[in-house]
Every structure is written in structure tokens, then in C-alpha cells.
Amino acid sequence: AVINIGADRSAKHFGESLEKYLEVKTFNVTKTVGFSEIQNIxxxxxxxxxxxVNILGTSNKPKKDFGITDNINLLLSKMDKNKENILTIYTNAYSLYKLKNLDNFSSIMVAYQDSKEAQKAVADAIIGAIKINGKLPVSAGQFIEGDGITIGKAIRIRRNVSPFELGLNPADLKKIDTIALRGIKEKAYPGCRVLAIKSGNVIVDRSYGHQTYENRKKVTNQTVYDLASITKIASTTLSLLQLTDLNKFDPNNNLCDYLPDIADTSDYFNMNLKEILSHTAGLKPWIPFYDYTLVNKTPSSKYYRNFPKDGYSKVADKLYIDHSYADSIYSKILTNPLRDKRNYKYSDLGYYLIYRMFPHMTSLSLEDYVSANFYTPLGLKTIGYHPLKRMNKNLIAPTENDRLFRNQVLRGYVHDPGAAMLGGACGHAGLFSNAYDIATIMQLFLDKGNYAGEQFFNSTTFDFYNTAHFAKDKNRRGVGFDKPVMNxxxxxxxxxxxxxxxGHSGFTGTLVWADPEKDLVYVFLSNRVYPDAGNRKLIDMNIRTDIQQVLYDAIDKAEHRNS
Incomplete structure (x- = not known):
């Protein structure tokens, strides 16, 4: 919660800046706030x-007590000292003489003025998006000259920044608008999000178009998209990195080490996990599992119900599948013949098997493990599986009007039919996110496991996963991660x-990419499959890569100017 004291002075810049990071409840009161209102708050x-607590509209004059009133001190006395409360004073440091009950606050910040720039900086400092190295220039109250904490490095992505601060010319980034809007005009997608982060600072944060071609709801910075195969790195690979450090997973092991129910006569028994994650294990690209459950192109009552029932998982609106069919899916994979060659061939099938390994490795499903160990500790609210359990449907961009299987427009249900048949979660698909949350995961990768002052996995482990171990076989892939092509x-x-x-791309029209050499994260989210997954204009027009090239060109120009 945020309390702005001195409501006669606007705190909108602080609020707007903080709300880019957090959902907040705001109370605005005057410096003469009454007892009953204080008690209600x-x-x-x-x-x-x-x-x-922000104290605004203060004075630099001692004769006016720096604008500090008895009512302000009464309000401060009501703060619970057992919570991590923060007090910001937008005035002279000597005002600390007049403030009481400061022990109720774990942190106190002196900002000297309540200008737009100061309010934005305070929000960034509180969230950890900028470093802090200021010291009190004078002794005041219970504090002495030189008091102050030092945070020498930003620990979170900074969203309140101008490209100018990084030496970039915004005009060099303007072409992104042209490319993104051309995609909408040509109906490559109804709308999209573009986010770029340079050295931990957001340099591009733009929303274009609408969620659908009917133009009813605009894309905003909070719009959530089906990430499709980005799930492979932002859920599966992310979790395996940590499990590798915990000695619960070793990519050099084989499937039989984690799936005890695989028969030792199966071709899959000794299948190497590093080869699976690098798409060189001989697996077929995919299997249309839903085809086996249709009668006259309609979901069969043998497997499905159109109402909730114990033992059934939700596939889409008014469509539920028998839990036991998951065993049939895995049986079809394990009895599917391998390709004759073990060369590179992109496949989803290995990620079904890795998904099934998680309860054996962790006693948790993949979706529960990644949420508990990454998304929740990182404070990420939108990224995760089963978004309709966590947010309003209107926040989610729809994907396909599925006429082959589910016979409805998909909104908040995973587009991938196989993942849908497993209840909406798997190792290859099922994640949804807004641009900010998936960018945080990419920044975590870029910083090799370190974010917000926590180390989630070791840098050496990440380096192993980010290596193309089969490059000599013309396979560009890392372990889980996609890599640039060789041509x-x-x-x-x-x-x-x-x-x-x-990074990785997603079938629904998404791409996330990070480059250590430029300290750059790039996120492109769209629903190009709405309403028809056959729409390939996004790919054919090279929109995602063209926007990415604009970013590199702008950074190169800035480096040249500054050299």
C-alpha cells in the first residue's frame, strides 16, 4: 500500500512509476488528516x-516545521513496526528533527524535493532498479552525518528510463513503429507487444493494435499472451538448470534414470537427455494426439465430457478429458518409431517425457515446481500455466478459432492441443505471460541465474546449457535454448x-531473445494464429527479426558515437 501525505501536491509521478512494477493500493490524505480517517486507514x-509513506508538499523553512504537522506524526504512529515499511521525505534532511515514530519504518529515504524526476527516482530506488549511494550530509534527529545504506548495483529491471540516458537516440528506434504497424495493416496479427531491455534498462516498451481484428480491446502493457514453445526454456529448461545444481537432474543421463516405468526393451530406455533437449535424439516432430479421440471430427464421449467431473481435466470451455488418457499419450510416444537418422530435427515429444519426469525428481509437477521456485520468489504475477485461474479472461489475447478439435475460439486455454489434453500444462507448451514477466525470466538467464539479489542457479550450469554441443553435426541448438543459425x-x-x-520462438507468434555481448533482452509477443493458425505473414514478412535488427543498429550507432 502507498500513503501519500500532502494530497494538495500531486504524487502521480511516483504512483505511475511504481505501478509499472507492482499493483498498489493508494491512499491520498492531506497534512491535516483527521483522527477518524487515520484510524480507518x-x-x-x-x-x-x-x-x-510519502510526505509531499513540505517546506524547507524551519519556522514552518518543514511542513511536518502533528497529524502526520499521528499517522506515522499507526504504522506496524513488524512490517517492512518505507518512509520517503521530499524535503530538507533537517525535517528528521520533526518526525516521530521513525522506528516504525525499516527504511527512510530523503529525496529533498517532490519533482517529477525525484518521484520517479524514488520509485526506482524502492524497487531496486537503480543503485543507491547517498549519505546524509548533516546530523538530524537520531541520525548522524554520513548515515545511509549503499546498494552499488541495480538488482531489478528499470522501467522508468529514457533511451537518452543510455546514449541511444530515440529516433533510431522509431522504425520499430513502422514495422509493427505494417504487420497490423497486412493482418499478420491484430496486435503485438515489443519490449527491449539494454543493460537492465527498458529502452523500448510499446503496445500496438488490438487483441482481435474486431478492434474491441487494445493491446496494453498488461496484455497476456500464450507463449507456446517459449515454455521449453521459460519453464522446463529454467527448472532443469536449478535441478542440475541440486543434483536431482543430469542432462548426461538417460530417460530410464528418471522414468522407471520405461521398459528396458524400449528404444527410449537409454535415450540421452542432452540429445532430447538439443533435438537430436531421433524423435519425430509431433503426434496429433487429438485425432485419436475424435469421432466424425467431434470429441468422442468415450474420452470427453462437456461438464466438470471427478477424474477429468479441463481442455477448453465445456470440454473435459479423462485423466487416464494421459497414459495413452505417453504410450503413443514411447511406441512411436524413432527416425532412422539421429541428426537435428525439432521435436516437442521429448518435452512430454521430461514433463512426466518431474514428480519423480521433485515430488511436484513442473507447473508447481517452476511457480514455487521461480515465478513466486521473483514476484511475477502473470507468467504461469492455467491463466484463467489467476486473472480476468479479458487480459488474455485469444489464439485460434480451433475448428479441428475444440470447436471454439481459444482464450486463456493453451493453443497446443497436446498440452491441452494433459490439462493445460506440459514441458513444451502451456505458459502464458505478459511482456514484463517473460522479460524478467530472460534477464535472469542473461545474468546467469542472478536476479533481485538472489542466485537461482549457477553460472557454470547456465554456460553448459547455452552451448551448442552438437554444432559439428550442423545443429545450432543448445540444451533447451535455441541459438542463431549458422547461415x-x-x-x-x-x-x-x-x-x-x-532464446526461443513460439508458434503463436512470439519470440524472446537475449544477447550477452550487447547486454540486450528482446521480447516480441503477438497472437498471429488468431483466428487462423495458417496465417504465416508474421514469418514471411520477417517482422520479429526486422524489429530486432533495428535494436542492434541503434545500439551500434550509440556505441560508435560514444567511442
Whole structure:
């Protein structure tokens, strides 16, 4: 919660800046706030873990007590000292003499003025998006000259920044608008999100178009998209990195080490996990599992119900599948003949098997493990499986009008039919996210496991996964991660992406990519499959890679100017 004291002075810049990071409840009161209102606020604050108090509209004049009133001190006395409360004073440090009950706050920030720039900086500092190194220039109250904490490095992505601050010319990024809007005009997608982060600072944050071609709901910075195969890195690979460090998973092992029910006569028994994750294990690309459950192109009552029932998982609106059919899916994979050659061939099938390994490795499903160990600790609200359990449907961009299987427009249900038949979650598909949350995961990868002051996995482990171990066989893939192609003008990314860069694309019209050499994260989210998955204009027009190239060109120009 945020309390702005001095409501006669606007705190909108602080609020707008903080809301780019967090959902907040705001209370605005005057410096003469009455006892009953203070008591009402105190009662409401009991449900919040942390309270930020801003004192605005103050004075630099000692004769006016720096604008600090008895009412302000009464309000401060109502703060629960057992919570991580933060107090910000937008005035002279000597005002600390007049403030009481400061022990109720774990942190106090002196900002000196309540200008737009100061309010934005305070929000960034509180969230950890900028470093802090200021010290009190004078002794005041219980504090002495030189007091102050130092945070020498930003620990979160900074969203309140101008490209100018990084030496970039915004005009060099303007072409992104042209490319993105051309895609909408040509109906490559109804709308999209473009987000780019340079050295931990957001340099591009743009929303284009609408969720559908009916133009009813605009794309915003909170619009959530089906990430499709980005799930492979942002859920499966992410979790395996940590499990490798915990000695619960070893990519050099085989499937039989984690799936005890595989028969030792199966071709899959000794299938190597590093080869699976690098798409060189001889697996077929995919199996249309839903085809086996249709009668006259309609889901069969043998497997499905159109109402909730114990032992059934939700596939889409008014469509539920028998839990036991998951065994049939895995049986079809394990009895599917392998390809004659073990060369590179992109496949989803191995990720079904890895998904099935998670309860054996962790006693948790993949979706529960990745949420508990990454998304929740990172404070990410939108990324995850089963979005309709967590958010309003209107926040989610729809995908296909599925006429082959589910016979409905899919919104909030995973587009991939195989993942849908497993209840909406698998190792290859099922994740949904807004641009900010998936960008945070990519920044975590870029910083080799370190984010917000926590180390989630070891840098050496990440380096192993980000290596193309089968490059001599003309396989560009890392372990889980996609990598730039070896021949220019093809593949998922622009030609300027370095060999150390990594990421993944998604069938629904998504791409995430990180480049250590440029300290750059790029996110493109769209629903190009709406309403028809056969729409290939996004790919044919090279929209994702062209936008990415604009970013590299702008950064190269800035580096040249600054050299």
C-alpha cells in the first residue's frame, strides 16, 4: 500500500512509476488528516505486508516545521513496526528533527524535493532498479552525518528510463513503429507487444493494435499472451538448470534414470537427455494426439465430457478429458518409431517425457515446481500455466478459432492441443505471460541465474546449457535454448545476434531473445494464429527479426558515437 501525505501536491509521478512494477493500493490524505480517517486507514493497512509513506508538499523553512504537522506524526504512529515499511521525505534532511515514530519504518529515504524526476527516482530506488549511494550530509534527529545504506548495483529491471540516458537516440528506434504497424495493416496479427531491455534498462516498451481484428480491446502493457514453445526454456529448461545444481537432474543421463516405468526393451530406455533437449535424439516432430479421440471430427464421449467431473481435466470451455488418457499419450510416444537418422530435427515429444519426469525428481509437477521456485520468489504475477485461474479472461489475447478439435475460439486455454489434453500444462507448451514477466525470466538467464539479489542457479550450469554441443553435426541448438543459425538470413533471429545469444520462438507468434555481448533482452509477443493458425505473414514478412535488427543498429550507432 502507498500513503501519500500532502494530497494538495500531486504524487502521480511516483504512483505511475511504481505501478509499472507492482499493483498498489493508494491512499491520498492531506497534512491535516483527521483522527477518524487515520484510524480507518490503519485498519485497512492490516491486510498489507508493506506500506510506503510519502510526505509531499513540505517546506524547507524551519519556522514552518518543514511542513511536518502533528497529524502526520499521528499517522506515522499507526504504522506496524513488524512490517517492512518505507518512509520517503521530499524535503530538507533537517525535517528528521520533526518526525516521530521513525522506528516504525525499516527504511527512510530523503529525496529533498517532490519533482517529477525525484518521484520517479524514488520509485526506482524502492524497487531496486537503480543503485543507491547517498549519505546524509548533516546530523538530524537520531541520525548522524554520513548515515545511509549503499546498494552499488541495480538488482531489478528499470522501467522508468529514457533511451537518452543510455546514449541511444530515440529516433533510431522509431522504425520499430513502422514495422509493427505494417504487420497490423497486412493482418499478420491484430496486435503485438515489443519490449527491449539494454543493460537492465527498458529502452523500448510499446503496445500496438488490438487483441482481435474486431478492434474491441487494445493491446496494453498488461496484455497476456500464450507463449507456446517459449515454455521449453521459460519453464522446463529454467527448472532443469536449478535441478542440475541440486543434483536431482543430469542432462548426461538417460530417460530410464528418471522414468522407471520405461521398459528396458524400449528404444527410449537409454535415450540421452542432452540429445532430447538439443533435438537430436531421433524423435519425430509431433503426434496429433487429438485425432485419436475424435469421432466424425467431434470429441468422442468415450474420452470427453462437456461438464466438470471427478477424474477429468479441463481442455477448453465445456470440454473435459479423462485423466487416464494421459497414459495413452505417453504410450503413443514411447511406441512411436524413432527416425532412422539421429541428426537435428525439432521435436516437442521429448518435452512430454521430461514433463512426466518431474514428480519423480521433485515430488511436484513442473507447473508447481517452476511457480514455487521461480515465478513466486521473483514476484511475477502473470507468467504461469492455467491463466484463467489467476486473472480476468479479458487480459488474455485469444489464439485460434480451433475448428479441428475444440470447436471454439481459444482464450486463456493453451493453443497446443497436446498440452491441452494433459490439462493445460506440459514441458513444451502451456505458459502464458505478459511482456514484463517473460522479460524478467530472460534477464535472469542473461545474468546467469542472478536476479533481485538472489542466485537461482549457477553460472557454470547456465554456460553448459547455452552451448551448442552438437554444432559439428550442423545443429545450432543448445540444451533447451535455441541459438542463431549458422547461415545468415535464416532462422529465428537477425544476423547481428551474437553466437553467444540465445532464446526461443513460439508458434503463436512470439519470440524472446537475449544477447550477452550487447547486454540486450528482446521480447516480441503477438497472437498471429488468431483466428487462423495458417496465417504465416508474421514469418514471411520477417517482422520479429526486422524489429530486432533495428535494436542492434541503434545500439551500434550509440556505441560508435560514444567511442
Amino acid at each position: 490503519a485498519n485497512e493497512l492490516k491486510t498489507f505486508d508493506r506500506v510506503i 545468415p538470413d535464416s532462422g529465428p533471429v537477425c544476423n547481428s545476434a551474437s553466437a553467444s545469444s540465445f
